[in-house]
Amino acid sequence: MTSPAERAAQGKRARKHLARSAHGPWIPAADRPDPVVVLERQGADRLPDLLPIRYGRMSASPFAFYRGAAAVMAGDLAAIPHTGLSVQLCGDAHLLNFGLFASPERALLFDLNDFDETYPGPFEWDVKRLAASVVVAARDNGHSDKQAHRAALAGTQAYRTNLRRLAGLGELAVWYERIDAQDLLPLIRSARDRRRVEHTLAQATRRTSLHALGKLTETTPDGRRRIVHDPPLLQPAGVTDAAAIRKMFGDYRSTLTEDRRRLLDRYRFVDAARKVVGIGSVGTRCFIVLLAGRDADDPLFLQIKEATRSVVEEHTPYHGPYLHPGHRVVAGQRLLQAASDIFLGWMTGPQGRSFYWRQLRDMKGSADVGVMRPEDLLAYARLCGTALSRAHARSGDRIAIAAYLGGSDTFDRAVAAFALHYADQTLRDHATLLDAISSGVLTAAPGI
Known part of the structure; x- marks a missing residue:
C-alpha cells in the first residue's frame, strides 16, 4: 500500500505537470463547438415536444443557461490541461445542485444532490464548475465583479482548506463526515438571516410524500386517488407507459437490498405520470409513481429518471466501472x-433505455440563490465548497490532492480568476442561444 508520504509526493509532482497558477486563464479554442450545436446534439434523443421548454428555461438568464449547459462546459474543461488527479466527479457541481435532504435516520443534511452527470475525472473540473456558477449567479443578482470574485474565491478556499483538513483524518473519520443542517444555525450572525434559514429548514422538513399527496393528486368521483393532469409539466402516463412502469418496477426492486425490498413490498401501485423537472434534464424521460402503504393516506412517491451518457464521459481520460448509466448514477x-436515499435503484426500460429510481420528496430543500445579497452568496459558496471537498475526499486520493493544493491561496486565486473569465463566456453563449431562438433555429417556450 502506498504510504501517505508517497501519496503527498504524487500530488506535489502534479504541480510540475500543471502549475496551480495555470488554472486561471480561459481562452476558448479556435475550433470550440457552437454551444447551440452542443445543445441540439444533446437533445437529439430527447422528447421533441419538451425541448422548447428546455430552451425557454435556459433563455431566462445567463445563470439559467449555465444550469442547462453542463455539456458545453464539459467540452471546454476537457480542452484545457488538467492535473490528472482523479475523483468521482459530480459532473455538474453548480450552486443549485447542492441542498438539503433527509438521511435514513431522518436527520436533515446539506450536501450535493444531483448526480446525473457523475463520472470519474480530474477533481478541478467540479471546483471550476462550482466557482464559475458563483460568479454567474452573482452577476444575475446585480453584484459587482469584485463581489462575485470574492465569493468564488471564498468557495474555492473553503474547498482547499477543508480537503487539507480531511487529508489528515483516518478513513472511517472521513467516511462519516457530514454537514448537519442544524449545525449551520450557530454560524449565522444576523437574526434576519437566521430566521430565513430556519424557514428553509422547516419547509424542507415538510416536503414529504404526504405533503406531495395534497399537491400532486386529486380524488376521483368514485373515490380513487390519481395524479393531477397539468400539461405539459405533469401528464398521467398512458396505458403503454403505465404498463411499462409496472414491469420496470420489478426490475428496479431487484437492485435494492433485501431489507428495502421487504419495505417496498408493503406498498401497492396506484398511479404514474410523466413529469418535467429542472432545466438540464428537460426532454429526458421522467416519471413519478404514486404508491400506497397501510392505506391511501400512507403514500410513497418515487421518481423515475432516464439516465443517459454523462456529459463528462466523452471527454475524460478515465473510465467508469459501470456500463449501465442508471447504475452509474446510483x-x-x-x-x-x-x-x-434508501430507495435508490436502477433498471433498464423499454427500447433498452436506462433509468434510476429515487424518492420524489424526502425532506428536500434548496437555497434561493436569486435573492442572496453579496455576503449571503459568499457564505453559501463556502458551504458548497466545503461539501464538495468532503465528497471528493471520499472518492479520490485526498492526500495527493491536498498536497497539490498546498497551504497557500495560489490555487484559490487562479480558479476565482478562471470563474470570472468563464462567466464572460457564459454571457456570450447565452446571447448565442437567444440569437438562435430569435432567428428560428430553435423553438423556445419561455415561462413554463
Whole structure:
C-alpha cells in the first residue's frame, strides 16, 4: 500500500505537470463547438415536444443557461490541461445542485444532490464548475465583479482548506463526515438571516410524500386517488407507459437490498405520470409513481429518471466501472453523498433505455440563490465548497490532492480568476442561444 508520504509526493509532482497558477486563464479554442450545436446534439434523443421548454428555461438568464449547459462546459474543461488527479466527479457541481435532504435516520443534511452527470475525472473540473456558477449567479443578482470574485474565491478556499483538513483524518473519520443542517444555525450572525434559514429548514422538513399527496393528486368521483393532469409539466402516463412502469418496477426492486425490498413490498401501485423537472434534464424521460402503504393516506412517491451518457464521459481520460448509466448514477450518488436515499435503484426500460429510481420528496430543500445579497452568496459558496471537498475526499486520493493544493491561496486565486473569465463566456453563449431562438433555429417556450 502506498504510504501517505508517497501519496503527498504524487500530488506535489502534479504541480510540475500543471502549475496551480495555470488554472486561471480561459481562452476558448479556435475550433470550440457552437454551444447551440452542443445543445441540439444533446437533445437529439430527447422528447421533441419538451425541448422548447428546455430552451425557454435556459433563455431566462445567463445563470439559467449555465444550469442547462453542463455539456458545453464539459467540452471546454476537457480542452484545457488538467492535473490528472482523479475523483468521482459530480459532473455538474453548480450552486443549485447542492441542498438539503433527509438521511435514513431522518436527520436533515446539506450536501450535493444531483448526480446525473457523475463520472470519474480530474477533481478541478467540479471546483471550476462550482466557482464559475458563483460568479454567474452573482452577476444575475446585480453584484459587482469584485463581489462575485470574492465569493468564488471564498468557495474555492473553503474547498482547499477543508480537503487539507480531511487529508489528515483516518478513513472511517472521513467516511462519516457530514454537514448537519442544524449545525449551520450557530454560524449565522444576523437574526434576519437566521430566521430565513430556519424557514428553509422547516419547509424542507415538510416536503414529504404526504405533503406531495395534497399537491400532486386529486380524488376521483368514485373515490380513487390519481395524479393531477397539468400539461405539459405533469401528464398521467398512458396505458403503454403505465404498463411499462409496472414491469420496470420489478426490475428496479431487484437492485435494492433485501431489507428495502421487504419495505417496498408493503406498498401497492396506484398511479404514474410523466413529469418535467429542472432545466438540464428537460426532454429526458421522467416519471413519478404514486404508491400506497397501510392505506391511501400512507403514500410513497418515487421518481423515475432516464439516465443517459454523462456529459463528462466523452471527454475524460478515465473510465467508469459501470456500463449501465442508471447504475452509474446510483453508485456515484452513494459514493459522494454522506447518506443516500434508501430507495435508490436502477433498471433498464423499454427500447433498452436506462433509468434510476429515487424518492420524489424526502425532506428536500434548496437555497434561493436569486435573492442572496453579496455576503449571503459568499457564505453559501463556502458551504458548497466545503461539501464538495468532503465528497471528493471520499472518492479520490485526498492526500495527493491536498498536497497539490498546498497551504497557500495560489490555487484559490487562479480558479476565482478562471470563474470570472468563464462567466464572460457564459454571457456570450447565452446571447448565442437567444440569437438562435430569435432567428428560428430553435423553438423556445419561455415561462413554463
